[in-house]
Amino acid sequence: MRIGELGERAGFRPKTIRYYEQIGLVPEPARLPNGYRDYEESAIGLLRFVGAAQSIGLTLGEIREVLAFRNRAEQPCEHVLGVIDRHVEGLGERIRALESMRRDLLRLARRSRLVPRRRAAYCHIIQEVGSH
Amino acid sequence: MRIGELGERAGFRPKTIRYYEQIGLVPEPARLPNGYRDYEESAIGLLRFVGAAQSIGLTLGEIREVLAFRNRAEQPCEHVLGVIDRHVEGLGERIRALESMRRDLLRLARRSRLVPRRRAAYCHIIQEVGSH
DNA sequence: GTAGAGGTTCCAGTCGACTGGAAGGTCAAC
DNA sequence: GTTGACCTTCCAGTCGACTGGAACCTCTAC
Numbered sequence: 001m002r003i004g005e006l007g008e009r010a011g012f013r014p015k016t017i018r019y020y021e022q023i024g025l026v027p028e029p030a031r032l033p034n035g036y037r038d039y040e041e042s043a044i045g046l047l048r049f050v051g052a053a054q055s056i057g058l059t060l061g062e063i064r065e066v067l068a069f070r071n072r073a074e075q076p077c078e079h080v081l082g083v084i085d086r087h088v089e090g091l092g093e094r095i096r097a098l099e100s101m102r103r104d105l106l107r108l109a110r111r112s113r114l115v116p117r118r119r120a121a122y123c124h125i126i127q128e129v130g131s132h
Numbered sequence: 133m134r135i136g137e138l139g140e141r142a143g144f145r146p147k148t149i150r151y152y153e154q155i156g157l158v159p160e161p162a163r164l165p166n167g168y169r170d171y172e173e174s175a176i177g178l179l180r181f182v183g184a185a186q187s188i189g190l191t192l193g194e195i196r197e198v199l200a201f202r203n204r205a206e207q208p209c210e211h212v213l214g215v216i217d218r219h220v221e222g223l224g225e226r227i228r229a230l231e232s233m234r235r236d237l238l239r240l241a242r243r244s245r246l247v248p249r250r251r252a253a254y255c256h257i258i259q260e261v262g263s264h
Numbered sequence: 265g266t267a268g269a270g271g272t273t274c275c276a277g278t279c280g281a282c283t284g285g286a287a288g289g290t291c292a293a294c
Numbered sequence: 295g296t297t298g299a300c301c302t303t304c305c306a307g308t309c310g311a312c313t314g315g316a317a318c319c320t321c322t323a324c
Contacts, residue, residue: 004270014271015313023311034320036271060311136300146301147283155281166290168301192281271320278313283306290301 002032006039010047017047025050025064134164138171142179149179157182157196 003014012020020026026046030038046067053063135146144152152158158178162170178199185195 002271013313016311018273019312034271035273036320134301145283148281150303151282166301168290266324267322268324269320269322272318274316276314276316279311281309283308285306286304288302291299293298294296 001039001041003037003039006043006047010044011051012047020047020050020060023060023064025060025067133171133173135169135171138175138179142176143183144179152179152182152192155192155196157192157199 001009003017006012007014007017010017017026021028026043029040029043032038049067050060050063053066054060058066133141135149138144139146139149142149149158153160158175161172161175164170181199182192182195185198186192190198
């Protein structure tokens with residue numbers, strides 16, 4: 001299939017797919033006699049993989065590393081486990097921060113609606129967040 | 133105090149402080165006779181506010197909006213409450229996504245360590261994440 | 265044959281958040 | 295007086311993830 005169809009089905013713009021190919025994230029596909037890229041069905045899965053990896057916070061660089069192992073059909077090595085551990089650690093912190101933030105913002109929104117004359121209350125909350 | 137000291141005490145580089153001034157995030161300070169910037173103590177609190185707001189995910193543009201209201205000592209108006217609501221909503225989603233991600237990664241890490249010969253397990257998990 | 269959609273490469277730009285570097289001034293300690 | 299740390303402005307660059315646009319080709323429907 002051509003690049004436009006691949007993009008439609010995998011959820012990426014052609015420009016983005018070409019960009020990914022340029023930075024070596026995905027392989028160059030075969031070409032039709034007219035020079036158009038000709039993708040296999042498997043390219044959809046690969047791009048979906050990239051999208052999923054992005055959605056869990058991996059950078060394109062990290063995804064490329066992971067794909068390198070996937071493409072070689074090797075089991076995760078210490079390197080990939082290291083990537084996972086780093087993310088798990090960071091995730092815990094981010095979740096705690098976000099939950100705290102959410103609670104604060106909900107409380108603030110409630111207070112602001114109950115006491116509309118309360119002054120500078122938003123700034124007060126942000127400063128509490130900052131002092132944790 | 134001069135910009136270097138402010139940066140030390142507030143946790144920002146002088147370059148960054150000048151950048152914030154340039155984009156209108158923080159006000160221009162007074163100047164000494166030699167042209168050096170001369171900051172009041174309150175500038176530390178303002179920059180800490182910026183840092184705290186960044187840490188809960190606000191963009192500089194959003195922080196600037198909030199500061200505009202703070203500086204006028206007005207109570208949060210509908211606009212600021214709108215910013216809060218947007219963030220609360222987005223936060224809930226992000227927290228759920230991060231928690232799901234964290235669970236998946238923890239499970240993956242455990243499985244990978246118990247069954248070190250398991251092949252391409254990482255890719256499998258990412259694809260599960262993507263299919264949620 | 266024509267028009268328009270879709271494709272190609274190449275090069276540069278956008279966005280947001282900084283950061284580097286050039287060119288030069290100021291100041292305090294030695 | 296000299297040196298080195300710190301300051302100034304200005305202009306452009308970096309990073310990561312794209313995206314726009316120019317110039318041109320290909321193909322299908324009318």
